[in-house]
Amino acid sequence: MVKEIERAGIPVVHLCTVVPISLTVGANRIVPTVAIPHPLGNPAATPEEEKELRRKLLNKALEALSTPIEEQTVFE
Amino acid sequence: MNQIKVVHYLNQFFAQIGGEEKANIPPEIKEGPIGPGMAFQAAFGSDAKIVATIFCGDSYFNENAEASIAAILEMIQAQKPDLVICGPAFNAGRYGVACGAVASAVKEKLGIPTITGMYAENPGVDLYKTSAYIVPTKDSAVGMRDAVAAMVPLALKLARGLSIGSSAEEGYIPMGIRKNFFEAKRGSRRAVDMLLKKLAGEPFETEFPMPTFDRVTPSAAVADVSKAKIALVTSGGIVPKGNPDHIESSSASKYGKYDLDGVSDLTEATYETAHGGYDPVYANADADRVLPVDVLREFEQKGKIGSLSRYFYSTVGNGTAVASAKKYAQEISKELVADGITAVILTST
Numbered sequence: 001m002v003k004e005i006e007r008a009g010i011p012v013v014h015l016c017t018v019v020p021i022s023l024t025v026g027a028n029r030i031v032p033t034v035a036i037p038h039p040l041g042n043p044a045a046t047p048e049e050e051k052e053l054r055r056k057l058l059n060k061a062l063e064a065l066s067t068p069i070e071e072q073t074v075f076e
Numbered sequence: 077m078n079q080i081k082v083v084h085y086l087n088q089f090f091a092q093i094g095g096e097e098k099a100n101i102p103p104e105i106k107e108g109p110i111g112p113g114m115a116f117q118a119a120f121g122s123d124a125k126i127v128a129t130i131f132c133g134d135s136y137f138n139e140n141a142e143a144s145i146a147a148i149l150e151m152i153q154a155q156k157p158d159l160v161i162c163g164p165a166f167n168a169g170r171y172g173v174a175c176g177a178v179a180s181a182v183k184e185k186l187g188i189p190t191i192t193g194m195y196a197e198n199p200g201v202d203l204y205k206t207s208a209y210i211v212p213t214k215d216s217a218v219g220m221r222d223a224v225a226a227m228v229p230l231a232l233k234l235a236r237g238l239s240i241g242s243s244a245e246e247g248y249i250p251m252g253i254r255k256n257f258f259e260a261k262r263g264s265r266r267a268v269d270m271l272l273k274k275l276a277g278e279p280f281e282t283e284f285p286m287p288t289f290d291r292v293t294p295s296a297a298v299a300d301v302s303k304a305k306i307a308l309v310t311s312g313g314i315v316p317k318g319n320p321d322h323i324e325s326s327s328a329s330k331y332g333k334y335d336l337d338g339v340s341d342l343t344e345a346t347y348e349t350a351h352g353g354y355d356p357v358y359a360n361a362d363a364d365r366v367l368p369v370d371v372l373r374e375f376e377q378k379g380k381i382g383s384l385s386r387y388f389y390s391t392v393g394n395g396t397a398v399a400s401a402k403k404y405a406q407e408i409s410k411e412l413v414a415d416g417i418t419a420v421i422l423t424s425t
Contacts, residue, residue, distance in 0.1 A: 029294065
Protein backbone atom coordinates (compact mmCIF):
# COMPACT_ATOMS: atom_id res chain seq x y z
CA MET A 1 0.00 0.00 0.00
CA VAL A 2 2.82 2.40 0.86
CA LYS A 3 4.34 1.81 -2.54
CA GLU A 4 1.15 2.46 -4.48
CA ILE A 5 0.48 5.69 -2.60
CA GLU A 6 4.05 6.84 -3.17
CA ARG A 7 3.73 5.87 -6.84
CA ALA A 8 0.81 8.30 -7.05
CA GLY A 9 3.28 11.01 -6.06
CA ILE A 10 2.28 11.45 -2.43
CA PRO A 11 5.04 11.13 0.19
CA VAL A 12 4.20 8.41 2.73
CA VAL A 13 5.69 7.59 6.08
CA HIS A 14 5.22 4.03 7.25
CA LEU A 15 4.76 3.64 11.01
CA CYS A 16 5.26 0.01 11.90
CA THR A 17 6.93 -2.29 14.38
CA VAL A 18 8.47 -4.95 12.16
CA VAL A 19 10.88 -2.79 10.18
CA PRO A 20 12.35 -5.67 8.10
CA ILE A 21 8.90 -6.30 6.62
CA SER A 22 8.47 -2.62 5.80
CA LEU A 23 11.88 -2.62 4.10
CA THR A 24 11.11 -5.71 2.06
CA VAL A 25 7.71 -4.32 1.08
CA GLY A 26 9.43 -1.21 -0.24
CA ALA A 27 8.45 1.66 2.07
CA ASN A 28 10.82 4.59 1.67
CA ARG A 29 10.25 6.54 4.88
CA ILE A 30 9.95 4.27 7.91
CA VAL A 31 9.44 5.10 11.58
CA PRO A 32 9.76 2.10 13.95
CA THR A 33 6.94 1.88 16.49
CA VAL A 34 6.26 0.33 19.89
CA ALA A 35 4.66 -3.09 19.45
CA ILE A 36 2.61 -5.04 16.92
CA PRO A 37 -0.80 -4.82 18.67
CA HIS A 38 -0.25 -1.19 19.76
CA PRO A 39 2.21 0.54 17.42
CA LEU A 40 1.43 4.01 18.79
CA GLY A 41 0.59 3.23 22.38
CA ASN A 42 1.71 1.50 25.50
CA PRO A 43 -1.05 0.02 27.65
CA ALA A 44 1.38 -0.27 30.58
CA ALA A 45 1.87 3.50 30.73
CA THR A 46 -0.49 6.17 32.05
CA PRO A 47 -2.80 7.79 29.45
CA GLU A 48 -0.74 10.99 29.59
CA GLU A 49 2.56 9.13 29.10
CA GLU A 50 0.97 7.25 26.26
CA LYS A 51 -0.10 10.45 24.54
CA GLU A 52 3.37 11.86 24.97
CA LEU A 53 4.79 8.72 23.35
CA ARG A 54 2.37 9.18 20.46
CA ARG A 55 3.40 12.84 20.07
CA LYS A 56 7.02 11.78 19.91
CA LEU A 57 6.39 9.15 17.24
CA LEU A 58 4.25 11.53 15.18
CA ASN A 59 6.84 14.28 15.43
CA LYS A 60 9.30 11.74 14.10
CA ALA A 61 6.82 10.92 11.31
CA LEU A 62 6.55 14.60 10.36
CA GLU A 63 10.33 14.89 10.43
CA ALA A 64 10.53 11.88 8.09
CA LEU A 65 8.01 13.44 5.71
CA SER A 66 9.93 16.71 5.56
CA THR A 67 13.35 15.09 5.08
CA PRO A 68 14.53 14.75 1.46
CA ILE A 69 15.74 11.18 0.87
CA GLU A 70 17.28 9.28 -2.02
CA GLU A 71 16.74 5.75 -0.73
CA GLN A 72 14.84 3.73 1.89
CA THR A 73 15.45 5.42 5.23
CA VAL A 74 14.58 4.31 8.75
CA PHE A 75 14.07 7.28 11.08
CA GLU A 76 15.02 5.85 14.48
CA MET B 77 22.62 -44.95 9.02
CA ASN B 78 21.64 -43.49 12.35
CA GLN B 79 18.23 -42.03 12.87
CA ILE B 80 18.19 -38.31 12.06
CA LYS B 81 17.52 -36.05 15.06
CA VAL B 82 15.13 -33.23 14.27
CA VAL B 83 14.11 -30.09 16.18
CA HIS B 84 10.92 -28.39 15.02
CA TYR B 85 10.12 -24.66 15.36
CA LEU B 86 6.48 -23.53 15.64
CA ASN B 87 4.54 -20.44 16.67
CA GLN B 88 2.19 -20.28 19.66
CA PHE B 89 -0.79 -21.17 17.50
CA PHE B 90 0.55 -24.34 15.86
CA ALA B 91 2.15 -25.35 19.17
CA GLN B 92 -1.41 -25.35 20.56
CA ILE B 93 -0.64 -22.78 23.26
CA GLY B 94 -3.21 -20.24 22.10
CA GLY B 95 -4.18 -17.58 19.59
CA GLU B 96 -3.34 -13.90 19.43
CA GLU B 97 -3.71 -13.52 23.20
CA LYS B 98 -0.63 -15.76 23.52
CA ALA B 99 1.34 -14.11 20.69
CA ASN B 100 3.60 -12.44 23.25
CA ILE B 101 5.09 -15.58 24.86
CA PRO B 102 8.90 -15.95 24.80
CA PRO B 103 10.57 -19.07 23.32
CA GLU B 104 10.00 -22.38 25.08
CA ILE B 105 10.93 -25.97 24.37
CA LYS B 106 9.02 -29.22 24.81
CA GLU B 107 10.04 -32.80 24.16
CA GLY B 108 8.78 -34.56 21.04
CA PRO B 109 6.55 -33.43 18.17
CA ILE B 110 3.50 -31.15 18.53
CA GLY B 111 0.72 -30.36 16.02
CA PRO B 112 2.22 -30.23 12.51
CA GLY B 113 5.20 -32.12 13.98
CA MET B 114 2.98 -35.21 14.12
CA ALA B 115 2.47 -35.04 10.34
CA PHE B 116 6.21 -34.61 9.77
CA GLN B 117 6.94 -37.50 12.13
CA ALA B 118 4.50 -39.74 10.28
CA ALA B 119 6.10 -38.86 6.95
CA PHE B 120 9.63 -39.42 8.31
CA GLY B 121 8.74 -42.88 9.59
CA SER B 122 11.84 -44.37 11.19
CA ASP B 123 14.26 -42.27 9.11
CA ALA B 124 14.08 -39.32 11.48
CA LYS B 125 12.77 -38.44 14.90
CA ILE B 126 11.48 -35.09 16.12
CA VAL B 127 13.17 -34.95 19.53
CA ALA B 128 11.95 -31.52 20.57
CA THR B 129 9.67 -28.66 19.54
CA ILE B 130 10.57 -25.04 20.18
CA PHE B 131 7.81 -22.45 20.02
CA CYS B 132 7.53 -18.73 20.44
CA GLY B 133 4.76 -16.15 20.18
CA ASP B 134 4.74 -14.42 16.79
CA SER B 135 4.57 -10.91 18.20
CA TYR B 136 7.21 -11.66 20.83
CA PHE B 137 9.60 -12.99 18.19
CA ASN B 138 9.18 -10.02 15.87
CA GLU B 139 9.37 -7.42 18.61
CA ASN B 140 12.45 -9.07 20.21
CA ALA B 141 14.07 -10.70 17.20
CA GLU B 142 17.68 -10.70 18.37
CA ALA B 143 16.97 -11.97 21.87
CA SER B 144 14.54 -14.59 20.54
CA ILE B 145 17.03 -15.91 17.99
CA ALA B 146 19.77 -16.07 20.63
CA ALA B 147 17.53 -18.02 23.03
CA ILE B 148 16.33 -20.37 20.29
CA LEU B 149 19.88 -21.02 19.04
CA GLU B 150 20.90 -21.96 22.57
CA MET B 151 17.97 -24.39 22.91
CA ILE B 152 18.75 -25.95 19.53
CA GLN B 153 22.45 -26.28 20.24
CA ALA B 154 21.70 -28.19 23.45
CA GLN B 155 19.66 -30.72 21.45
CA LYS B 156 22.47 -31.33 18.91
CA PRO B 157 20.01 -32.08 16.08
CA ASP B 158 20.93 -33.09 12.51
CA LEU B 159 18.12 -31.00 11.07
CA VAL B 160 15.83 -28.12 12.05
CA ILE B 161 12.39 -27.71 10.48
CA CYS B 162 10.58 -24.37 10.84
CA GLY B 163 6.84 -24.05 10.26
CA PRO B 164 5.48 -24.20 7.61
CA ALA B 165 4.15 -20.67 8.03
CA PHE B 166 1.84 -20.46 4.98
CA ASN B 167 0.82 -16.78 4.59
CA ALA B 168 1.21 -15.77 8.25
CA GLY B 169 3.56 -12.81 8.01
CA ARG B 170 5.06 -12.65 11.50
CA TYR B 171 5.36 -16.45 11.63
CA GLY B 172 7.04 -16.50 8.21
CA VAL B 173 9.57 -13.91 9.31
CA ALA B 174 10.26 -15.98 12.46
CA CYS B 175 10.63 -19.25 10.52
CA GLY B 176 12.95 -17.60 7.99
CA ALA B 177 15.03 -15.95 10.71
CA VAL B 178 15.41 -19.17 12.71
CA ALA B 179 16.16 -21.29 9.61
CA SER B 180 18.75 -18.85 8.38
CA ALA B 181 20.41 -18.26 11.80
CA VAL B 182 20.65 -21.98 12.62
CA LYS B 183 22.17 -22.73 9.23
CA GLU B 184 24.64 -19.89 9.45
CA LYS B 185 25.57 -19.88 13.15
CA LEU B 186 25.28 -23.57 14.06
CA GLY B 187 25.97 -25.11 10.66
CA ILE B 188 22.93 -27.39 11.01
CA PRO B 189 20.79 -27.91 7.89
CA THR B 190 17.39 -26.23 8.02
CA ILE B 191 14.23 -26.09 5.99
CA THR B 192 11.06 -24.04 6.18
CA GLY B 193 7.94 -23.61 4.09
CA MET B 194 5.72 -20.65 3.30
CA TYR B 195 3.46 -19.01 0.75
CA ALA B 196 5.20 -17.05 -2.03
CA GLU B 197 3.78 -13.71 -0.80
CA ASN B 198 4.85 -14.19 2.82
CA PRO B 199 7.28 -11.37 3.68
CA GLY B 200 9.58 -14.05 5.13
CA VAL B 201 10.27 -15.25 1.58
CA ASP B 202 11.81 -12.02 0.36
CA LEU B 203 13.76 -11.62 3.58
CA TYR B 204 15.24 -15.11 3.80
CA LYS B 205 15.05 -16.86 0.43
CA THR B 206 18.76 -16.38 -0.21
CA SER B 207 19.82 -17.70 3.20
CA ALA B 208 17.45 -20.62 3.84
CA TYR B 209 15.75 -23.43 1.97
CA ILE B 210 12.11 -22.34 1.69
CA VAL B 211 9.57 -24.70 0.12
CA PRO B 212 6.59 -22.90 -1.42
CA THR B 213 3.24 -23.78 0.22
CA LYS B 214 -0.40 -22.81 -0.11
CA ASP B 215 -1.56 -19.65 1.69
CA SER B 216 -3.28 -21.43 4.59
CA ALA B 217 -2.97 -24.51 6.76
CA VAL B 218 -5.32 -26.28 4.35
CA GLY B 219 -2.10 -26.94 2.47
CA MET B 220 -0.39 -28.70 5.41
CA ARG B 221 -0.44 -32.18 3.86
CA ASP B 222 1.10 -30.94 0.58
CA ALA B 223 3.65 -28.86 2.45
CA VAL B 224 4.79 -31.81 4.55
CA ALA B 225 4.99 -34.01 1.44
CA ALA B 226 7.12 -31.40 -0.32
CA MET B 227 9.37 -30.60 2.63
CA VAL B 228 10.18 -34.10 3.89
CA PRO B 229 12.23 -35.46 0.94
CA LEU B 230 14.33 -32.29 0.76
CA ALA B 231 14.68 -32.23 4.56
CA LEU B 232 16.05 -35.81 4.59
CA LYS B 233 18.47 -35.01 1.77
CA LEU B 234 19.74 -31.94 3.63
CA ALA B 235 20.13 -33.86 6.90
CA ARG B 236 22.07 -36.61 5.12
CA GLY B 237 24.39 -34.07 3.58
CA LEU B 238 23.52 -35.16 0.04
CA SER B 239 24.08 -32.76 -2.79
CA ILE B 240 21.05 -30.58 -3.46
CA GLY B 241 19.93 -30.03 -7.03
CA SER B 242 18.52 -26.85 -8.51
CA SER B 243 15.45 -25.16 -7.05
CA ALA B 244 13.38 -26.40 -10.00
CA GLU B 245 14.41 -30.02 -9.41
CA GLU B 246 14.11 -30.03 -5.61
CA GLY B 247 11.09 -27.76 -5.26
CA TYR B 248 12.40 -24.91 -3.14
CA ILE B 249 12.25 -21.19 -3.78
CA PRO B 250 15.28 -20.07 -5.87
CA MET B 251 18.08 -18.83 -3.61
CA GLY B 252 19.84 -16.77 -6.25
CA ILE B 253 22.84 -19.09 -6.43
CA ARG B 254 24.45 -19.83 -9.79
CA LYS B 255 26.39 -22.99 -10.50
CA ASN B 256 28.50 -23.45 -13.62
CA PHE B 257 27.90 -26.55 -15.69
CA PHE B 258 28.28 -27.68 -19.28
CA GLU B 259 25.14 -27.79 -21.42
CA ALA B 260 24.95 -30.33 -24.21
CA LYS B 261 23.96 -27.66 -26.75
CA ARG B 262 25.79 -24.39 -27.08
CA GLY B 263 24.19 -21.05 -26.24
CA SER B 264 23.48 -19.87 -29.79
CA ARG B 265 21.69 -23.14 -30.56
CA ARG B 266 19.58 -22.89 -27.40
CA ALA B 267 18.71 -19.25 -28.07
CA VAL B 268 17.57 -20.03 -31.63
CA ASP B 269 15.54 -23.03 -30.39
CA MET B 270 13.85 -20.78 -27.87
CA LEU B 271 13.15 -18.13 -30.49
CA LEU B 272 11.63 -20.71 -32.86
CA LYS B 273 9.38 -21.96 -30.09
CA LYS B 274 8.34 -18.42 -29.31
CA LEU B 275 7.54 -17.71 -32.96
CA ALA B 276 5.53 -20.91 -33.18
CA GLY B 277 3.59 -19.89 -30.06
CA GLU B 278 4.90 -22.93 -28.16
CA PRO B 279 5.77 -22.82 -24.48
CA PHE B 280 9.45 -22.24 -23.70
CA GLU B 281 11.42 -21.62 -20.57
CA THR B 282 13.84 -18.74 -20.26
CA GLU B 283 17.27 -19.52 -18.86
CA PHE B 284 17.44 -16.13 -17.25
CA PRO B 285 14.22 -14.96 -15.61
CA MET B 286 14.43 -11.24 -15.01
CA PRO B 287 14.31 -10.39 -11.32
CA THR B 288 11.44 -8.12 -10.38
CA PHE B 289 12.58 -5.12 -8.41
CA ASP B 290 9.40 -3.26 -7.73
CA ARG B 291 10.74 -0.20 -6.02
CA VAL B 292 9.29 3.29 -6.06
CA THR B 293 11.52 6.34 -5.97
CA PRO B 294 10.95 8.32 -2.77
CA SER B 295 8.64 11.30 -3.30
CA ALA B 296 9.93 14.79 -2.64
CA ALA B 297 9.86 15.83 1.00
CA VAL B 298 7.01 17.98 2.30
CA ALA B 299 8.22 21.56 2.07
CA ASP B 300 6.15 22.98 4.90
CA VAL B 301 4.49 20.54 7.28
CA SER B 302 2.54 23.36 8.93
CA LYS B 303 0.61 23.76 5.67
CA ALA B 304 0.35 20.07 4.87
CA LYS B 305 -2.95 18.26 4.49
CA ILE B 306 -2.27 14.87 6.00
CA ALA B 307 -4.32 11.72 5.52
CA LEU B 308 -4.31 8.60 7.67
CA VAL B 309 -4.30 5.15 6.12
CA THR B 310 -3.95 1.90 8.05
CA SER B 311 -3.63 -1.83 7.48
CA GLY B 312 -4.41 -2.29 11.17
CA GLY B 313 -8.14 -2.68 10.58
CA ILE B 314 -9.44 0.30 12.59
CA VAL B 315 -13.14 0.76 11.82
CA PRO B 316 -16.14 2.48 13.41
CA LYS B 317 -17.60 0.28 16.14
CA GLY B 318 -19.60 -2.57 14.66
CA ASN B 319 -17.43 -2.76 11.51
CA PRO B 320 -20.18 -1.34 9.21
CA ASP B 321 -18.52 -2.57 5.98
CA HIS B 322 -17.84 -6.04 7.41
CA ILE B 323 -14.15 -5.94 6.56
CA GLU B 324 -12.90 -9.50 7.02
CA SER B 325 -10.53 -10.30 9.90
CA SER B 326 -8.15 -11.94 7.44
CA SER B 327 -7.70 -11.94 3.64
CA ALA B 328 -9.68 -8.71 3.46
CA SER B 329 -11.71 -8.35 0.26
CA LYS B 330 -12.21 -4.60 0.72
CA TYR B 331 -11.16 -1.43 2.46
CA GLY B 332 -13.26 1.18 4.25
CA LYS B 333 -13.36 4.96 3.98
CA TYR B 334 -14.50 6.68 7.15
CA ASP B 335 -15.40 10.24 8.04
CA LEU B 336 -13.43 11.90 10.84
CA ASP B 337 -15.42 15.13 10.73
CA GLY B 338 -15.88 16.24 14.32
CA VAL B 339 -13.86 13.31 15.68
CA SER B 340 -10.94 14.26 17.90
CA ASP B 341 -10.43 11.04 19.83
CA LEU B 342 -11.09 7.39 19.06
CA THR B 343 -12.70 5.72 22.04
CA GLU B 344 -13.72 2.24 23.09
CA ALA B 345 -17.35 3.18 22.44
CA THR B 346 -16.80 4.49 18.92
CA TYR B 347 -14.01 2.55 17.19
CA GLU B 348 -12.51 -0.93 17.16
CA THR B 349 -10.28 -3.14 15.06
CA ALA B 350 -11.49 -5.71 12.54
CA HIS B 351 -7.99 -7.24 12.29
CA GLY B 352 -7.73 -10.91 13.25
CA GLY B 353 -3.95 -11.13 13.13
CA TYR B 354 -3.03 -9.46 16.40
CA ASP B 355 -4.41 -9.31 19.92
CA PRO B 356 -7.25 -6.76 19.53
CA VAL B 357 -7.54 -5.88 23.24
CA TYR B 358 -5.33 -2.74 23.10
CA ALA B 359 -6.74 -1.33 19.85
CA ASN B 360 -10.32 -1.97 20.96
CA ALA B 361 -9.71 -0.13 24.24
CA ASP B 362 -8.17 2.86 22.46
CA ALA B 363 -7.89 2.83 18.65
CA ASP B 364 -5.62 5.91 18.75
CA ARG B 365 -2.92 3.35 19.54
CA VAL B 366 -3.15 2.23 15.92
CA LEU B 367 -4.71 5.26 14.20
CA PRO B 368 -3.43 8.35 16.05
CA VAL B 369 -6.34 10.73 15.46
CA ASP B 370 -6.12 12.34 18.92
CA VAL B 371 -2.57 13.64 18.59
CA LEU B 372 -2.98 14.66 14.95
CA ARG B 373 -6.02 16.75 15.92
CA GLU B 374 -3.87 18.36 18.59
CA PHE B 375 -1.14 19.03 15.99
CA GLU B 376 -3.81 20.53 13.72
CA GLN B 377 -5.04 22.89 16.45
CA LYS B 378 -1.52 23.97 17.32
CA GLY B 379 -0.79 24.66 13.67
CA LYS B 380 1.92 22.05 13.58
CA ILE B 381 0.25 20.50 10.55
CA GLY B 382 -2.06 22.25 8.11
CA SER B 383 -4.95 19.85 8.56
CA LEU B 384 -5.94 16.26 9.08
CA SER B 385 -7.84 14.93 6.09
CA ARG B 386 -11.55 14.43 6.64
CA TYR B 387 -11.42 10.75 5.71
CA PHE B 388 -9.25 7.86 6.76
CA TYR B 389 -8.88 4.60 4.89
CA SER B 390 -8.58 1.23 6.56
CA THR B 391 -8.14 -2.40 5.62
CA VAL B 392 -6.98 -5.55 7.36
CA GLY B 393 -3.44 -6.53 6.43
CA ASN B 394 -3.71 -10.14 7.58
CA GLY B 395 -2.98 -12.74 4.93
CA THR B 396 -4.33 -10.22 2.43
CA ALA B 397 -3.08 -10.85 -1.10
CA VAL B 398 -0.49 -8.38 -2.35
CA ALA B 399 -2.61 -7.87 -5.47
CA SER B 400 -5.60 -6.85 -3.31
CA ALA B 401 -3.57 -4.44 -1.19
CA LYS B 402 -2.18 -2.94 -4.37
CA LYS B 403 -5.62 -2.49 -5.87
CA TYR B 404 -7.05 -0.88 -2.70
CA ALA B 405 -4.11 1.50 -2.47
CA GLN B 406 -4.45 2.49 -6.13
CA GLU B 407 -8.10 3.36 -5.58
CA ILE B 408 -7.32 5.17 -2.33
CA SER B 409 -4.47 7.09 -4.00
CA LYS B 410 -6.80 8.44 -6.68
CA GLU B 411 -9.03 9.89 -3.98
CA LEU B 412 -6.07 11.24 -2.03
CA VAL B 413 -4.78 13.01 -5.11
CA ALA B 414 -8.25 14.39 -5.91
CA ASP B 415 -8.54 15.63 -2.31
CA GLY B 416 -5.22 17.46 -2.59
CA ILE B 417 -3.53 15.45 0.16
CA THR B 418 0.09 16.52 0.74
CA ALA B 419 1.31 13.50 2.68
CA VAL B 420 0.14 10.21 4.14
CA ILE B 421 0.80 8.57 7.49
CA LEU B 422 0.29 4.84 7.06
CA THR B 423 0.24 2.68 10.15
CA SER B 424 0.67 -1.10 10.27
CA THR B 425 0.34 -3.60 13.07
